[in-house]
Amino acid sequence: MAIGLSFNLGTLSAAEGEKQLPSRITEAKVFLSGVQVVRTASATIPAGSSTIVFTGLAQGVDPQSIQVTGKGGYNILSVNHRINYLTESPKKKEIEELQERIKKFEKDYAFEKAMQDVWVNEEQLLNKNSAIGGQQNGLTAAQLTAVNDYVRERLKITKTNWLAQQEKLNSLHVEAEKLRQQLSTLQSQAPRPTSEVVVEITSSVEVSATFAITYYVGGAGWIPAYDLRAKGVGQPIDLLMKAQVTNNTGEDWSKVELSLSSGNPTLGGVMPNLTPWTLYTHRAKELQSVTIASGRRTKATSDAPPAAAYSEMDEKKYEDMEANYVVNNTVAYRTTTSEFVIETPFTIPSDGVPHTVGVKNHSIAASYKHYATPKLDKDAFLYARTTGWEDLNLLPGEANVFFEGTFVGQSYLQLDMPKDTLDISLGRDKGVVVERVKRKASNEKAVIGGSRTVTIGWDLTVRNTKGTSVDLEVRDQHPMSPQSEIEVKLVEKGGAAVNENNGMLIWNINLAAKETKKLGFAYTVKHPKDMPVILE
Secondary structure (H helix, E strand, C coil): CCCCCCCCCCCCHHHHHHEECCCCEEEEECCCCEEEEEEEEEEEEEECCCCCCEEEECCCHHHHHHHHEEECCCCCEEEEEEEEECCCCHHHHHHHHHHCCCCCCCHHHHHHHHHHHHHHHHHHHHHHHHHHHCCCCCHHHHHHHHHHHHHHHHHHHHHHHHHHHHHHHHHHHHEEEEHHHHHHHHHCCCCCCEEEEEEEEEEECCCCEEEEEEECCCCEEEEEEEEECCCCCCEEEEEEEEEEECCCCCCCEEEEEEEEEECHHCCEEECCCCCCCCCCCCCCCCCCEEEEEEEEEEEEECCCHHHCCHHHHHHHHHHHHCCCCCCCEEECCCCCCCCCCCCCCECCCCCCCCCEEEEEEECCCCEEEEEEECCCCEEEEEEEEEEEEHCCCCCCEEEEECCCEEEEEEECCCCCCCCEEEEEEEEEEEEEEEEECCCCCCCCCEECCCCEEEEEEEEEEEEECCCCCCCEEEEEEEECCCCCEEEEEEEEECCCECCCCCEEEEEEEEECCCCCCEEEEEEEEEEEEECCCCCC
């Protein structure tokens, strides 16, 4: 059995006797920032000492994270890391293929151009012979007509064929330019340096061996996202957790065992420990004052007697105590994380583009309720109240909300709050109509002495046009007075629950199918008659 090692890795240069061993990525555990990659390889190890080099790893590999384990009758003596700056472009084969195709297009273009020139030469020859024939004496009219007819027909053929050749040339030029642009794009992408892991091993006999190389690399991460689908009122909500996974490591992940972790190795896994905090002051009459300026301590002369000036020992004591403010000892404390395993092998290229990965489906029980605030909006809004979030180990993220097969909008699941109930807006429901009308008869103004009293009332009408009953919460408000000169009194609450602290009125009602109900409230405001007050 081989021994797994993790070393403080140094930098090596290529040496003779090294055997390059190809490996492939089989696992990728993606953190919120970074990824842990597992590569596997196999080889036949000769008896004695050997040096194996695993090539093609990402440049950003953290050398301290590299671990090499394996199976077989051999021992791993050392593991080292180095950078290969002479790596050929990973698109080399594609570049060579493009260059060959461009050469073929150029060859075809030259051939078609030569054929076009043939038709041009024939046209020039026909024109020349036609002119000479017309100058000859002794030709009859019939003979001259025959010559002209022949030349005309041949010119038609040469012109037609010239145009056909020109179409071929244009087509070849367009295709060749596309290939040249693609080639220019690939050639402009300078090949990245790659990491290499050099492993020294020893074996008493020739053996078949397998290797697993594990390491952490930045340039990757994932962001949670969700789809919330409510098929209808009274039914549970289907939640699809998704992940936007980005790979910009320089390594393509092809059909790997993919998992997503809520951990973030870049934050560290230790908890800080508080040290004693001691306040220290100086007596102005006994000690020199200390001024901190531009990062340096300078002594400023005080009026204290020379005998009371604080000594170098006091200065050192102050420095030592000042250090207690900025130096914190730490104790190891491992944080806990959630991990989501993708059951199907997944492919994510190193293109820096977010790729959507479906993570898990959940069915969540929900209760539905309509809310209306007619003072601000005439429409009623449907909300779903769900519970049990703390058992799903989900992370905060944006959510696309669908109701009855229609996209409603986007929301944000604030799942890191210490609560198990979440309200999800399902948008406007045109099936519930709410109206708010000011009472004209109740709008009375009375002036007594220096005060004016105004009575204002509102009638609210709610109507359910749907074929099923709905639970509706209607919200409104009466004004509050911040000044003693202004007195507000709620004279009619219409069965609403009233919050005396903020003036909110809330009606919780059940509307049967096609039912209409009327609500209302009124209040009086008494204020100085010469003081303008906004009453509505």
